[in-house]
Amino acid sequence: MSVLASKLLADKEFAAKIDALKAKYPEPRTALLACLHLCQDELRHIPAECQAFIAERLGLAPAHVRGVVTFYEMYSEKPLGKYLLQVCKTLPCMLAGSEVLLEHMERKLGLKPGQTTKDGRFTLVTVECLACCDGGPALMVNDELYKNVSPERADEILKELE
Numbered sequence: 609m610s611v612l613a614s615k616l617l618a619d620k621e622f623a624a625k626i627d628a629l630k631a632k633y634p635e636p637r638t639a640l641l642a643c644l645h646l647c648q649d650e651l652r653h654i655p656a657e658c659q660a661f662i663a664e665r666l667g668l669a670p671a672h673v674r675g676v677v678t679f680y681e682m683y684s685e686k687p688l689g690k691y692l693l694q695v696c697k698t699l700p701c702m703l704a705g706s707e708v709l710l711e712h713m714e715r716k717l718g719l720k721p722g723q724t725t726k727d728g729r730f731t732l733v734t735v736e737c738l739a740c741c742d743g744g745p746a747l748m749v750n751d752e753l754y755k756n757v758s759p760e761r762a763d764e765i766l767k768e769l770e
């Protein structure tokens with residue numbers, strides 16, 4: 609287990625937050641997504657030990673929790689970079705130039721989709737529709753959505769993150 613995961617699991621405040629989420633929902637299992645977000649926000653991923661911890665706290669089977677983590681693209685079992693760069697690869701964005709944008713970002717960052725820079729700053733991934741199909745190519749950086757992102761605009765966005 610990583611040091612960060614150990615610290616999080618030993619943190620009474622983290623356990624209290626999980627319990628508070630559990631109490632907020634009518635069924636413990638309906639608090640699962642929120643608990644997973646909480647973990648991922650803290651660690652930039654959801655390792656197996658944290659999945660087991662959350663499963664126990666919510667009274668769920670660990671396999672169920674893992675199934676949810678691996679089903680949704682927004683969760684990761686591998687550590688993500690500080691900035692998660694999500695390029696939409698669905699058809700409307702592709703027709704608007706998302707392939708050109710992706711190739712540009714791959715070259716600029718020296719990454720292929722799914723990879724993270726060695727300094728842990730950037731993870732590049734491709735995703736399905738980001739729900740702004742009239743504004744392609746769409747790029748999401750953590751929780752922020754950018755529309756009509758040209759390669760030049762991507763350079764500006766990355767510079768703002770430095």
Ligand code: FES
Nearest residue numbers: 696701738740741
């Ligand atoms: S197709 Fe890219 S946001 Fe919908």
